[in-house]
Amino acid sequence: MAARHVEMVQDLLELMGLGAERVTMVYCSSAEGRYFADMARKMSEKLMDLGPNLLKTRKVNEPVAESRQAPGDPPR
Amino acid sequence: MEGITDRGFVHRGDPLQLVRDLTKLLLEAGVVDGIVSGVSKEGKVVLHVVKSADELDEAILGYVLVHSYQGLESTVRAIRDRKGDRLAALVKPCEARAIIELAKRRRIDLNSVFIVGFDCPGMRTNQDASGEVMEALRVTPGDEVLKDACRRCEVHAPPYADVCVSLISSPEVTLVEAGTERGAKVLETLRGKGVIIEGQPRELITKREEKLRLLNERGRRTLKEEENKLLSVPGHERFSWFMGQLDACVKCSACIRACPICFCKDCILISKRKEYTPSLFLVTRMLHMADSCVCCGKCDEVCPKGISLSYMLYHLGRKFTSRHSYLAGVDFSRPPRTV
Numbered sequence: 100m101a102a103r104h105v106e107m108v109q110d111l112l113e114l115m116g117l118g119a120e121r122v123t124m125v126y127c128s129s130a131e132g133r134y135f136a137d138m139a140r141k142m143s144e145k146l147m148d149l150g151p152n153l154l155k156t157r158k159v160n161e162p163v164a165e166s167r168q169a170p171g172d173p174p175r
Numbered sequence: 176m177e178g179i180t181d182r183g184f185v186h187r188g189d190p191l192q193l194v195r196d197l198t199k200l201l202l203e204a205g206v207v208d209g210i211v212s213g214v215s216k217e218g219k220v221v222l223h224v225v226k227s228a229d230e231l232d233e234a235i236l237g238y239v240l241v242h243s244y245q246g247l248e249s250t251v252r253a254i255r256d257r258k259g260d261r262l263a264a265l266v267k268p269c270e271a272r273a274i275i276e277l278a279k280r281r282r283i284d285l286n287s288v289f290i291v292g293f294d295c296p297g298m299r300t301n302q303d304a305s306g307e308v309m310e311a312l313r314v315t316p317g318d319e320v321l322k323d324a325c326r327r328c329e330v331h332a333p334p335y336a337d338v339c340v341s342l343i344s345s346p347e348v349t350l351v352e353a354g355t356e357r358g359a360k361v362l363e364t365l366r367g368k369g370v371i372i373e374g375q376p377r378e379l380i381t382k383r384e385e386k387l388r389l390l391n392e393r394g395r396r397t398l399k400e401e402e403n404k405l406l407s408v409p410g411h412e413r414f415s416w417f418m419g420q421l422d423a424c425v426k427c428s429a430c431i432r433a434c435p436i437c438f439c440k441d442c443i444l445i446s447k448r449k450e451y452t453p454s455l456f457l458v459t460r461m462l463h464m465a466d467s468c469v470c471c472g473k474c475d476e477v478c479p480k481g482i483s484l485s486y487m488l489y490h491l492g493r494k495f496t497s498r499h500s501y502l503a504g505v506d507f508s509r510p511p512r513t514v
Contacts, residue, residue: 103499103513107462110494114487115417116410153414 117153120145183376184362186349190309190342191237193349196370197291197338197361198236198263202228206361207263207289211253212236219245222253224262237308240265240293247477251435255282263289267298269471271333272504273435276467279511282438285335289357292333294341294383296390297325298472313342315390318397324472324485327398331390334505338362343390344383350376402490420487421454423480430474430484431460436467436503457484465492466513467503 102124109119125138186193198210202225209224212234222244225234243249250264251273266274271292277283296315300322318326333339337358341350351371353359365371405413428445431437444456451459465488474484496502499512 100513103495104462106498107465107491107495107513111458111462111465111491114405114413114491114494116408116413118410153411154418 118149121149121152183374183380184351184366184371185374185376185379186351186371187347190312190340190349193340193351193370194236194265194291194309195231196368197365198225198265199228199231200361200365200368201263201289202226202231204361204364206357207261209257209260209262210234210236211250211262211264213239213244221245222248222250224253224257224260236265240267241298241308241311243473247429247432249433249435249473251277254288255438258282258284259287261287261289263291265291265293266333266336267293267295267471268330268333269295269328269469270435271336272330272469273471275335275504275507276436276469276511277438278507280438280514285507289338290333290336291338291340292336292354294332294339294343294387295325295328296331296343297328298322309342313346315343318393322472323475323483324470324489327394327401327489328470329391329394329398329502330505331394332387335507341383343386344379348374348379350379350383352380398489398493401486402493405490417487418454420482421457423482424453424457425480426451426453426456427479429477429479433473433477434464435471435473436464436469457482457487461488461491464488466495466501467511468492469504 105122105124108122112121113119123142125135127134127138198212201207202210209226210231212223212225213220213236214223214233215221215235220235220238220242223234225231239250249270250266251270254262254264254274255277264270264274271290274283274285274288274290278285293312295312298311299316299320331343332341333354336354338361339352339354339358341352344350351362353362362371366373408416426444426448428442428448431442431444444451444459448456461484468485468488470485470489472485474488475482475486478484492503495512501509501512
């Protein structure tokens, strides 16, 4: 169930152009401390490579919603 | 759930009269306790559950079906909020799908709802409120006047309906079919009264199927085109477009109240409204609803800021649909995938 929700978050990030790899889900048990640490390290390295989150670095410009048109659409 | 049976009936004349006769029969025969419809109040159409046949003359049946109500009320929500009452409702395919989605989540008991479903060729943006309302269900609107959500609609026939009324198959006559035993019984009585006749609808049925196929194909094509267009835009542009839309949100929660499938009793977005930023507000909503979105376009209509919510919601939901081959509200036997 959780996996499906995570998938959906990944889909959304991909659609928004942020990249799906910014969210990941791993399975590990409480006994797998080493594995968990490895995964966390790997993820943080990956994020370092990806660079800062666009959400945090973006300039907040005037929101534009009145144009009810999709990106790449000719004005309707 | 059984599908539409092969036995079709034909009605000649005003389809609005057919609806009146049908609903009257439902009330008189005691099949249902009330009909979800609208009444005119101070020049506005508001929701009203008609409980007796005498009241039916004042009820606005066809108008509600095509234009819905003033404000945020909708047929599906009326059914959901009146749990326990046996109600009949006139619905478009998207509303029928919403009813099924809610029934899967045990918010609606399908046995207590009598669904009169209509084939829908898509609604117009500037639907003319005067004149023949039912004509809107007969004539296929052109792409340029079609409502945004209807452009990408893939289901133009009610997937589950006790009685299915189809105006799209012919310019003069109305095709009436039963989808369930209950519906068949009602139609049999209606035939006894001479309202509908048993014609030779074989031809009409084929025509209807052909028409539906074309309509569904049109929706799928538009979806595909839109998706390709969206994905062809580079990531950062897509991001700024999305953020432009999301930041415009004023958290008025009109989309939540208007959505036929938003059903949580305690909505976290309403109770903790202040803690959410505009973009997070919409993102949370999207992630919650995407898998069960029925593409009715209500959210677009009620948004005071004109955010293309249905566009984002449906394209997100489409990914889910293709991955799990789960299309919201078309198959009652398939349980929802996220609860």
